[in-house]
Amino acid sequence: MITVNIKRYDPAKDLHYTESYEIEETERMKVLDALALINRKYNANIAYRFSCRAGQCGSCAIKVNGKAKLACKAEIEDNDIIEPLDLPVIKDLIVDRSELNSKIKDLDMYMTSEDCDSPRNKPEIIKPGQYEMCDQLRGCIDCFSCISMCPVIKKTNEYVGPYFMRGLSNIEFDPREDESLSEKSVENGIYYCTSCGECTKTCPKEIDIYGKAIEKLRAKIFSEKEGPLEPHKLIRQSVLETGRSVQPKEDSEYPEGFVKKYNEDKTSDKKNKIAFFTGCMIDNRLPWIGEYLVKVLKKLGYEVDIPESQVCCGSPLFRTGQIDIIPDLVKKNYETFKDYDIILTVCAGCGATLKNNYPEYGANLNVMDISEFLDGKLDPEEMNEVNLKVTYHDPCHLLRSQGISEQPRNILKNIKGVEFVEMEKPDQCCGAGGGVKSGKPEIAEALADDKVDMIDKLDVDYVVTICPFCEFNINDSLKKKNSKTSVINIMELLNKAYE
Ligand code: SF4
Ligand code: SF4
Ligand code: FES
Numbered sequence: 001m002i003t004v005n006i007k008r009y010d011p012a013k014d015l016h017y018t019e020s021y022e023i024e025e026t027e028r029m030k031v032l033d034a035l036a037l038i039n040r041k042y043n044a045n046i047a048y049r050f051s052c053r054a055g056q057c058g059s060c061a062i063k064v065n066g067k068a069k070l071a072c073k074a075e076i077e078d079n080d081i082i083e084p085l086d087l088p089v090i091k092d093l094i095v096d097r098s099e100l101n102s103k104i105k106d107l108d109m110y111m112t113s114e115d116c117d118s119p120r121n122k123p124e125i126i127k128p129g130q131y132e133m134c135d136q137l138r139g140c141i142d143c144f145s146c147i148s149m150c151p152v153i154k155k156t157n158e159y160v161g162p163y164f165m166r167g168l169s170n171i172e173f174d175p176r177e178d179e180s181l182s183e184k185s186v187e188n189g190i191y192y193c194t195s196c197g198e199c200t201k202t203c204p205k206e207i208d209i210y211g212k213a214i215e216k217l218r219a220k221i222f223s224e225k226e227g228p229l230e231p232h233k234l235i236r237q238s239v240l241e242t243g244r245s246v247q248p249k250e251d252s253e254y255p256e257g258f259v260k261k262y263n264e265d266k267t268s269d270k271k272n273k274i275a276f277f278t279g280c281m282i283d284n285r286l287p288w289i290g291e292y293l294v295k296v297l298k299k300l301g302y303e304v305d306i307p308e309s310q311v312c313c314g315s316p317l318f319r320t321g322q323i324d325i326i327p328d329l330v331k332k333n334y335e336t337f338k339d340y341d342i343i344l345t346v347c348a349g350c351g352a353t354l355k356n357n358y359p360e361y362g363a364n365l366n367v368m369d370i371s372e373f374l375d376g377k378l379d380p381e382e383m384n385e386v387n388l389k390v391t392y393h394d395p396c397h398l399l400r401s402q403g404i405s406e407q408p409r410n411i412l413k414n415i416k417g418v419e420f421v422e423m424e425k426p427d428q429c430c431g432a433g434g435g436v437k438s439g440k441p442e443i444a445e446a447l448a449d450d451k452v453d454m455i456d457k458l459d460v461d462y463v464v465t466i467c468p469f470c471e472f473n474i475n476d477s478l479k480k481k482n483s484k485t486s487v488i489n490i491m492e493l494l495n496k497a498y499e
Helices: 031-042 098-106 145-149 162-172 182-187 198-202 209-223 230-242 258-265 279-284 287-299 315-320 326-337 348-361 370-374 406-413 441-456 468-480 490-498
Strands: 002-010 015-023 061-064 067-070 080-083 089-091 274-277 342-345 367-369 388-392 418-420 462-465 486-489
Touching: 002 031, 002 089, 015 031, 031 080, 061 145, 067 145, 098 162, 145 162, 145 198, 162 182, 162 209, 182 209, 198 209, 209 315, 230 315, 258 279, 258 287, 274 287, 274 326, 279 287, 279 468, 287 490, 315 326, 315 348, 326 348, 342 348, 342 370, 348 367, 348 468, 367 370, 370 406, 370 490, 388 406, 388 490, 406 418, 406 490, 441 468, 462 468, 462 490, 468 486, 486 490
Parallel strands: 002 080, 274 342, 342 367, 388 418, 388 462, 462 486
Antiparallel strands: 002 015, 061 067, 061 080
């Protein structure tokens, strides 16, 4: 027998309640079949939608253990919690889609052309290959799972959300459309997206909504005169002038950055097989993390090179659509790192960019996040006991962009004297990414506040992460709320164990 927990809603009594049902265990039973079985066995009268039973109509979308899925595709497992999407509920698992359907109408989500001579009215425009951009965006089955999972639309009415951005992008990049949708995308909040990747991960049709719709639309806006936001322009200017997206603070002990100082201080010119790609934040804002990484690796018997010719990976420019200077950055970094066996990163955004975006420019490098590299190499017997209680925040660009979840947790569980506890939703976006911290700070703050509420329930000394952007954003909120917890980079924690 397996237990299925269903969050139900009785509209007559306006009552939300959870009921648990036991059903016979059957291999590979779909959630939809489990619901039918429960209704038959218990006469439970649970209300739910379905039609095609084949992943085609999108009507059966629900949440399983907090993640939106199609009930006809997801397999039921013992103790699963089934609930409706995060939309107004009509009854049990049935949600009200009328507001979203009205928005489709309000947004005029169809191609428009008044002009008979416009390209869209010429049949010869439809040629193979011309639909490459929007081909990747087609196939949406209107399940609204992405809308349910987007953390940003829960915080603002200014953003229409991933489903609509996918739709706008699909029209924008259709060669038959002859009007620009850039202005409409900006008006409907395209710069609110944190690039958390939750929509892409969720979509049952595997549409890369943020990568292939939102970022491409942002690039289109950048190529026209409307965008991007002013703070994003400053980042590009900084990269153009210095090769770095951020500069050292005036009182920094590293006035020219960590990389420069490391190379000035080093005593050997020996060439190593492993290189460290610091990223702008470690180089200019968190240089001590670079020092800890070098120290810990040395303790473990590894030497790294930190080449001075490295520049910004381009992550903030990719995410905000400012891609005109990307080829130059890719070229410089590729020439710098191409001969190394392994390139280490300690920034989720840099790692995701080097792994996922660089190959599109023909630059394939063997990049590893520091947690991937260190997992399995640590011996608690060689460490000092640190006696700290910690939790872990999954950076979106480490978890969803690089698939790294277990490795940092394995490391934490192997640090002598560390008590590791999970927070309620460690994978929920903190709001720092996608240019939102600089461009829409109120959203970054609202999402970080949610994160801090989860952290504060745990009574931990530190929340560990491997992303400088998450670190600054969560720390701002922890300080604002007078929390006793601070953020710590995994290398700083490891340094305590190896000091
Ligand atoms: S990437 Fe995240 S914030 Fe952006 S639309 Fe998708 S779910 Fe929403
Ligand atoms: S984009 Fe994907 S997740 Fe969103 S509504 Fe369409 S099919 Fe569903
Ligand atoms: S019933 Fe049609 S997608 Fe599940």
